[in-house]
Amino acid sequence: MAPLTSLSPPLPHPSPSPAKPRRRPPPPPPPPHFTPSPRGPIRPATIVSAASGVTDGYHSTIRSLNSRGRHVPRKSLGQNYMLNSKVNEELVAAAGVGEGDVVLEIGPGTGSLTDALLAAGATVFAVEKDKHMATLVKDRFGSTERLKIIEEDITKFNVHSHFLPFLEEKSHHSTKHAKVVSNLPFNISTDVVKLLLPMGDVFSIMVLLLQDETALRLADASIQTPEYRPINVFVNFYSEPEYKFKVERTNFFPQPKVDGAVISFKLKNAGEYPPVGSHKSSRRVACPKMRPVFCGNLDYDARQSEIERLFGKYGRVERVDMKSGFAFVYMEEERDADEAIHRLDRVEFGRKGRRLRVEWTKEDRSGGRRGNSKRSPNNTRPTKTLFVINFDPINTRTRDLERHFDQYGKISNVRIRRNFAFVQYELQEDATKALEGTNGSTLLDRVISVEYALRDDDEKRNGYSPDRRGRDRSPDRREYRGRSASPYGRGRERGSPDYGRGRERGSPDYGRGGDRGSPNYGRGASPQGGNRVDERVSPPKYDRERREASPGYDRPRSRSPARYERE
Numbered sequence: 219m220a221p222l223t224s225l226s227p228p229l230p231h232p233s234p235s236p237a238k239p240r241r242r243p244p245p246p247p248p249p250p251h252f253t254p255s256p257r258g259p260i261r262p263a264t265i266v267s268a269a270s271g272v273t274d275g276y277h278s279t280i281r282s283l284n285s286r287g288r289h290v291p292r293k294s295l296g297q298n299y300m301l302n303s304k305v306n307e308e309l310v311a312a313a314g315v316g317e318g319d320v321v322l323e324i325g326p327g328t329g330s331l332t333d334a335l336l337a338a339g340a341t342v343f344a345v346e347k348d349k350h351m352a353t354l355v356k357d358r359f360g361s362t363e364r365l366k367i368i369e370e371d372i373t374k375f376n377v378h379s380h381f382l383p384f385l386e387e388k389s390h391h392s393t394k395h396a397k398v399v400s401n402l403p404f405n406i407s408t409d410v411v412k413l414l415l416p417m418g419d420v421f422s423i424m425v426l427l428l429q430d431e432t433a434l435r436l437a438d439a440s441i442q443t444p445e446y447r448p449i450n451v452f453v454n455f456y457s458e459p460e461y462k463f464k465v466e467r468t469n470f471f472p473q474p475k476v477d478g479a480v481i482s483f484k485l486k487n488a489g490e491y492p493p494v495g496s497h498k499s500s501r502r503v504a505c506p507k508m509r510p511v512f513c514g515n516l517d518y519d520a521r522q523s524e525i526e527r528l529f530g531k532y533g534r535v536e537r538v539d540m541k542s543g544f545a546f547v548y549m550e551e552e553r554d555a556d557e558a559i560h561r562l563d564r565v566e567f568g569r570k571g572r573r574l575r576v577e578w579t580k581e582d583r584s585g586g587r588r589g590n591s592k593r594s595p596n597n598t599r600p601t602k603t604l605f606v607i608n609f610d611p612i613n614t615r616t617r618d619l620e621r622h623f624d625q626y627g628k629i630s631n632v633r634i635r636r637n638f639a640f641v642q643y644e645l646q647e648d649a650t651k652a653l654e655g656t657n658g659s660t661l662l663d664r665v666i667s668v669e670y671a672l673r674d675d676d677e678k679r680n681g682y683s684p685d686r687r688g689r690d691r692s693p694d695r696r697e698y699r700g701r702s703a704s705p706y707g708r709g710r711e712r713g714s715p716d717y718g719r720g721r722e723r724g725s726p727d728y729g730r731g732g733d734r735g736s737p738n739y740g741r742g743a744s745p746q747g748g749n750r751v752d753e754r755v756s757p758p759k760y761d762r763e764r765r766e767a768s769p770g771y772d773r774p775r776s777r778s779p780a781r782y783e784r785e
């Protein structure tokens with residue numbers, strides 16, 4: 219450790235040439251720097267006066283920075299170190315850290331907050347991305363049972379496989395919940411919030427020091443304000459946020475351009491998540507077994523086994539519902555699904571290296587439409603012709619459909635059009651039987667959806683027959699295109715779950731003669747819910763009521779989750 223030559227604050231990064239320091243020395247010990255938020259009543263603030271701890275924190279931070287030779291704080295890593303030990307103590311107090319607690323600390327840096335956590339009696343698991351700082355903090359505390367430091371990027375950190383065993387081993391509480399306390403690099407705060415808030419099974423509270431602006435925004439629970447954003451839906455769904463107090467920028471070295479603030483999130487357990495059904499329904503969105511992961515932008519010929527293998531790396535896959543170009547993956551554990559989403563979203567996959575879209579399905583599909591909703595609410599007028607979707611468009615032949623449907627009566631015609639088909643019976647009663655029997659059934663590994671066609675061929679004007687006419691003149695398709703609940707709609711892009719993402723790959727409009735079928739299946743008007751092809755382009759949507767209670771649902775359609783991450 220480099221010795222301190224005087225009691226006055228040394229340069230935090232001793233330069234080989236003292237005459238030309240690369241950075242200004244840190245400021246003198248700061249005056250009281252906690253101030254209440256000026257931003258209105260929804261953000262209660264705590265006024266904390268600075269105390270003698272100020273200089274202690276200051277000196278130990280500077281000493282640490284000097285301890286392993288010259289260290290230039292890295293802006294890209296948000297390295298603004300805390301100089302005021304009082305702030306650290308307040309962070310610890312806000313999380314109620316006490317004897318026997320296990321704490322995940324993100325970015326220990328020089329170890330000043332780590333020190334306060336250890337002093338409170340906690341066992342600390344610290345994740346530090348910067349190798350230099352990880353070594354520095356190890357040096358500072360030496361080997362102790364109560365501290366584990368790993369060098370890793372928190373945004374890529376597998377909490378369940380790396381942290382849970384530690385928690386199991388170290389927690390002395392029966393509840394086995396850990397806490398998160400961190401003076402976070404400002405640039406990853408939303409990533410961290412998104413990563414950890416859904417982990418109410420692991421963490422009870424998360425207390426973060428982040429940019430004041432961000433803290434104010436995240437703590438905003440009032441849906442009525444114009445500032446209310448998708449991230450607020452997320453935050454309030456998974457936690458109870460509370461703005462604690464502001465921390466002025468002069469408390470950090472180097473001094474950032476903005477002030478910081480401390481915010482706490484009391485994490486909810488799955489059972490506490492707001493219900494997402496109608497008021498009559500008590501269904502909750504977060505039941506792990508019920509909510510599949512949407513995996514979009516797949517090759518049309520992607521195989522179920524490939525998807526199983528892919529997701530199987532992150533946990534047990536209960537089942538995979540393959541659709542055309544997308545799939546729903548049911549994982550046994552919600553945390554494994556979270557991990558899969560985290561790892562696989564936007565990863566290139568398949569022969570053509572498409573970028574996957576992986577995210578939680580936007581609707582609780584457990585309503586079991588497949589099992590209990592056999593008919594389209596939009597199209598209840600029985601016809602002799604059935605409209606079939608969701609079969610494998612590459613491998614399904616007319617004869618496969620015939621075989622699948624002919625047990626219900628005499629079929630007069632089967633027509634496949636890209637990835638939808640019409641099956642016409644001679645008798646309407648047979649069509650009804652077939653609809654009841656085949657909707658939600660499996661054909662060549664795909665769960666198909668069946669509903670009545672809007673009209674029968676023989677109802678068409680001038681004795682229309684699709685077999686005699688060109689595709690473009692098909693009244694069936696014209697009819698469907700015109701409906702708001704259209705399964706064909708307006709030609710959205712493939713694999714983009716309706717957030718305006720996924721533009722890298724265009725999708726020909728079905729109705730306009732694109733050469734590869736990626737129909738726009740409309741928006742959530744699917745009578746079959748989970749089984750309709752429209753899910754391929756857009757995961758099912760909640761109704762307005764549900765959206766309010768569900769993270770991500772109030773996103774404007776043109777906005778992307780990527781943007782959400784950048785907030």
Ligand SMILES: C[S@@+](CC[C@H](N)C(=O)[O-])C[C@H]1O[C@@H](n2cnc3c(N)ncnc32)[C@H](O)[C@@H]1O
Binds near residue numbers: 295296297329404
């Ligand atoms: C704002 S500093 C806080 C340091 C220290 N806790 C303090 O209070 O002085 C942020 C710390 O997080 C580390 N860090 C930055 N990005 C990280 C990441 N993705 N994962 C883990 N640590 C990260 C930085 O290297 C730095 O040490």
